Amino acid sequence: MKLKKYIPNILSILRIICSALLLFISDRIIFIFLYFIIGLTDILDGFIARKFNIESELGARLDSFADFVFYIILFFIFTRLYNQIMTVNYKMVLIGLLFVHLLNLLLTKLKYKKFVFVHTIANKTSGILVYFSPAIILFKQSNLIIWVIFLFIFIAALEELLITIISSEVNLNRKSVFCK
Known part of the structure; x- marks a missing residue:
C-alpha cells in the first residue's frame, strides 16, 4: 500500500491547517477539538513513521515546520486572547x-x-x-x-x-x- 508512506506527512500538514484555523475559531468547543487534533497529529506522525519504518527527511522537516507554525500561532493567540x-x-x-x-x-x-x-x-x-x-x-x-x-x-x-x-x-x- 503506497498511501501508508504518506500518512505521517498528511498528519503534519493537517497539524499546520488546524493550527492556522485556531486563529479564526471563537467557539471554545471547536477550539479545544482542534487543539486536541493538533496534539494527536503531533504524536501520531512520528509514531507511525517509526512504527512502519517510513521515516524521511522530508517528514522530519515537515513535522518540525508544523510545530514551529503551531508555536507562532499559539503565541499570537495568547497575546490576543x-x-x-x-x-x-x-x-x-x-x-x-x-x-x-x-x-x-x-x-x-x-x-x-x-x-x-x-x-x-x-x-x-x-x-x-x-x-x-x-x-x-x-x-x-x-x-x-x-x-x-x-x-x-x-x-x-x-x-x-x-x-x-x-x-x-x-x-x-x-x-x-x-x-x-
Whole structure:
C-alpha cells in the first residue's frame, strides 16, 4: 500500500491547517477539538513513521515546520486572547525564545543551505510543555511554573543552537548535544 508512506506527512500538514484555523475559531468547543487534533497529529506522525519504518527527511522537516507554525500561532493567540495573563515580562521572554529559534534557522540555512530543526529530547519535552502551557497558565497561574517552562524551553533552544554551531553535518534526530 503506497498511501501508508504518506500518512505521517498528511498528519503534519493537517497539524499546520488546524493550527492556522485556531486563529479564526471563537467557539471554545471547536477550539479545544482542534487543539486536541493538533496534539494527536503531533504524536501520531512520528509514531507511525517509526512504527512502519517510513521515516524521511522530508517528514522530519515537515513535522518540525508544523510545530514551529503551531508555536507562532499559539503565541499570537495568547497575546490576543489572554493579554491580561501575558505580562510584558512573559511577552519579552517569548520574543527572546522566538529570536533564538530564528537565529538557529538562519544559521542552519547559512551552514547547511537548508532550514533545520533538530529533534532533541529537550526539544520534544519543551514541545510537550508548550502544548500543555495554556492549561497550566489558565488553571495554575503560578509564576514559578511558568518561568520553569520558559527556562526549559530556552535551554532546549540554546542546545539546538549549540548543536548547529558544533556540528559539521545535519542530523535531524540527534538526541542531545551530548550524543552524536
